[in-house]
Amino acid sequence: MRSLYKHSREPGRGQFQGLKQMWNYSKHVSQKTKARGKVFGLLFAAAFIGSMVHSLLTPQIGLVKVSLFHLMQ
Numbered sequence: 001m002r003s004l005y006k007h008s009r010e011p012g013r014g015q016f017q018g019l020k021q022m023w024n025y026s027k028h029v030s031q032k033t034k035a036r037g038k039v040f041g042l043l044f045a046a047a048f049i050g051s052m053v054h055s056l057l058t059p060q061i062g063l064v065k066v067s068l069f070h071l072m073q
Helices: 002-006 014-028 031-057 068-072
Strands: none
């Protein structure tokens, strides 16, 4: 942990150096790149949620679809 505190000017603030570096990096990134990242993140989240809903509606064991009505009987 000492290596984190070594480069900081204020004692006790060293653990935030990584966050500061990421924040400074995000300031230098262009708006177009930020928008592209947001769109990619939203698409990924939508695909993940869609796949979860699909798996809930059509549960599968291996390659065989199992209907919920069959499981209830």
